Amino acid sequence: MKEIAIVGFQQSNSVSDAGAVNEVEMIMPVLSRIFQQVGINNAQDVGFVCSGSCDYLQGAAFAFVAGVDALGAVPPIKESHVEMDAAWALYESILKIRMGHADSALIYGFGKSSPGELPIVMSQQLDPYYLAPLWVDSISLAALQARLMLDQGLITERDMAEVVSQSRRNAMNNPHAQLAGDVAPDDVLAQEMYLSPLRKADICPVSDGASAMIIATVEKAKEWGLPYAIISGIDHCIETHNLGMRDLTDSVSTRTAAKRAGMGAGPVEVAELYAPFSHQEIILSRALGLGDETLINPSGGVLAGNLMMASGLSRIGEVFNRIVSGEVQRGIAHATSGPCLQHNLVTVLEKA
Amino acid sequence: MSEEQEVVTVVKAPVYLKYNFTAGAAPARFLAQIKKGVLTGQRCPKCSAVYVPPRGSCGGCGVATEEEVVLSNKATVQSFTIVYIPIPNNPIQPPYIIANVVPDGANVSFIHLMSECVNEDVHIGARVEAVWKPKEEWGFAMDNIRYYRPIDEPNVPVDQIGKLSVNGQEG
Numbered sequence: 001m002k003e004i005a006i007v008g009f010q011q012s013n014s015v016s017d018a019g020a021v022n023e024v025e026m027i028m029p030v031l032s033r034i035f036q037q038v039g040i041n042n043a044q045d046v047g048f049v050c051s052g053s054c055d056y057l058q059g060a061a062f063a064f065v066a067g068v069d070a071l072g073a074v075p076p077i078k079e080s081h082v083e084m085d086a087a088w089a090l091y092e093s094i095l096k097i098r099m100g101h102a103d104s105a106l107i108y109g110f111g112k113s114s115p116g117e118l119p120i121v122m123s124q125q126l127d128p129y130y131l132a133p134l135w136v137d138s139i140s141l142a143a144l145q146a147r148l149m150l151d152q153g154l155i156t157e158r159d160m161a162e163v164v165s166q167s168r169r170n171a172m173n174n175p176h177a178q179l180a181g182d183v184a185p186d187d188v189l190a191q192e193m194y195l196s197p198l199r200k201a202d203i204c205p206v207s208d209g210a211s212a213m214i215i216a217t218v219e220k221a222k223e224w225g226l227p228y229a230i231i232s233g234i235d236h237c238i239e240t241h242n243l244g245m246r247d248l249t250d251s252v253s254t255r256t257a258a259k260r261a262g263m264g265a266g267p268v269e270v271a272e273l274y275a276p277f278s279h280q281e282i283i284l285s286r287a288l289g290l291g292d293e294t295l296i297n298p299s300g301g302v303l304a305g306n307l308m309m310a311s312g313l314s315r316i317g318e319v320f321n322r323i324v325s326g327e328v329q330r331g332i333a334h335a336t337s338g339p340c341l342q343h344n345l346v347t348v349l350e351k352a
Numbered sequence: 353m354s355e356e357q358e359v360v361t362v363v364k365a366p367v368y369l370k371y372n373f374t375a376g377a378a379p380a381r382f383l384a385q386i387k388k389g390v391l392t393g394q395r396c397p398k399c400s401a402v403y404v405p406p407r408g409s410c411g412g413c414g415v416a417t418e419e420e421v422v423l424s425n426k427a428t429v430q431s432f433t434i435v436y437i438p439i440p441n442n443p444i445q446p447p448y449i450i451a452n453v454v455p456d457g458a459n460v461s462f463i464h465l466m467s468e469c470v471n472e473d474v475h476i477g478a479r480v481e482a483v484w485k486p487k488e489e490w491g492f493a494m495d496n497i498r499y500y501r502p503i504d505e506p507n508v509p510v511d512q513i514g515k516l517s518v519n520g521q522e523g
């Protein structure tokens with residue numbers, strides 16, 4: 001099987017409101033930076049393009065088609081889209097390369113969440129018969145999950161506050177972060193409850209922005225003469241949409257995906273986890289069995305800025321950056337989708 | 353056993369979501385001009401194509417369209433259709449014409465209404481001009497132009513549609 005490598009990654013700053021720009025105007029600067037990084041002109045120079053976005057976020061029908069206007073798609077290119085985080089667009093692109101239909105791919109994700117009421121918008125991803133008509137918002141569901149964990153003695157509010165504190169401090173080294181600062185766990189605990197047992201700081205912010213990645217076969221990466229990191233494994237698993245039938249205090253699908261992606265074949269020096277709520281970082285690191293030898297979310301994770309439909313791809317990009325800079329040799333990235341960590345994807349990255 | 357219950361076959365779940373929609377930076381510049389009664393396009397720095405209404409990029413080249421160009425009130429019919437079916441709550445009575453028109457100076461068409469015409473005489477390549485609403489009714493909207501009407505000028509050959517300069521057939 002062909003080895004596939006990441007050769008480039010770019011992301012915009014995570015901002016609370018991108019202002020008047022539309023989707024194509026949000027994507028173009030990120031794409032022009034990644035074309036420059038890899039030394040190509042536009043999407044004509046890769047074999048496949050796949051994007052991840054969701055029209056519900058900005059409330060514009062066919063916003064994902066407008067995104068294609070950023071590519072330079074004349075003459076026609078091979079292009080696809082997932083109504084999911086772009087981490088799944090990466091998954092599709094890997095399949096495309098493995099099938100021999102392309103030797104390189106551009107993946108991008110974008111989200112302008114500020115125009116709508118994001119937690120309410122997210123309620124519409126629930127099952128359409130029982131839950132979506134109740135308009136259960138994403139924060140309320142996460143609060144129920146955190147309450148289950150607290151009541152079962154699996155976590156304390158201080159554990160959650162420590163996750164927030166670590167995120168804010170790590171994000172001080174992330175130029176793209178929206179929320180960063182020297183925040184102590186006690187500072188977090190001093191905050192009033194927002195939606196018990198969650199404080200505002202336990203919840204990722206609403207963000208606008210985009211990210212992009214270019215992958216290629218190892219031969220193509222060498223031909224381009226670029227530093228690269230190998231994608232040694234990727235897999236994803238989903239749990240039932242019926243929340244009452246899941247153990248919300250665990251993430252079975254993350255554990256299974258990590259196993260199938262081959263996480264256990266070597267040390268995990270760094271892990272970027274897509275945990276939109278503080279307690280979910282604890283669920284994920286326990287499900288993956290991560291210990292002190294693993295640096296978790298050195299970027300600050302998505303508590304520092306959450307680009308819907310792009311943050312999953314950005315987790316992978318963050319690990320890629322740390323491998324090509326020589327900081328680490330091996331790491332994993334996690335992406336999530338759906339309420340209370342329903343659907344999870346794990347990517348294993350290694351030094352070339 | 354409980355009483356027999358009626359089978360539920362339909363669940364009504366209307367969706368209401370509120371958004372602060374923004375058109376985008378490039379469309380916002382276009383709308384600010386049309387509020388002043390000026391129809392503008394934006395030119396691609398790479399292939400020179402002029403887009404109207406501009407959406408921010410040249411879809412062909414994937415680059416931002418910065419340069420703003422003023423377009424003519426005159427245009428050419430690129431394609432059209434005669435609508436015979438009434439649209440609920442639409443004041444326009446059928447049969448009427450919806451046409452793709454390319455303003456002189458632009459390279460792409462947009463959809464607009466035609467009026468003051470004999471529907472059967474409308475054809476591809478026909479020359480038309482914009483009829484604007486009274487100035488006091490202008491807003492940030494395409495319907496500042498009420499409709500297009502035919503003008504007495506020679507037809508534009510099909511291979512020249514979308515290629516006229518802002519000076520029209522005088523070149």
Ligand SMILES: [Zn+2]
Binds near residue numbers: 397398401413
């Ligand atoms: Zn162009």
